[in-house]
Amino acid sequence: MSSTVANTVLPMEVFGCTDGRQALAQWTATQPDVVVLDLTLPGLDGLQVLEQARGQGLTTPVLILTARGTVGDRIVGLNTGADDYLPKPFDLDELEARLRALSRRRPAAGGPGSGTESGASPQFIGNLRYEKDSGAIYHRDQVLELTPRELALLQSLIAKPGHAVSKERLF
16 A cells, blocks of 8 residues: 555655554654554454554554445544545545645644644644744754744744745845
């Protein structure tokens, strides 16, 4: 399944796991933007992985991608904590659209799994998280060591997301 996700045109890093225990450990360690979860995993099945992750407070958006496609299966998956459910076979364009939609969702500020303890809303830019209170920039929960000039440049860009910023404003 990881090769299917990797073949999308979306810019993302994909981690493949061979069993449920490994999937849960990877999820906990890397704090991904989106989890694509198959239900038929050895060790822990996908629903057990999801249930344990939610029990640990992980709020990462989850797409279940599986051959189990009955209405009952979908209801159980969504009620267990999945944000979306796509039964196989599926269209690759639909998978991409669903992943895009899920990647726009972020954990609530200050909540479990949000990566912020103060309650202030972090800002997200791609794989970066900016904590305004501390001025820290994180990539995959690792603090980036930036020079004061680099930090000021990045803060100027963050202040105007989706807009062009003039050279004069940057320096």
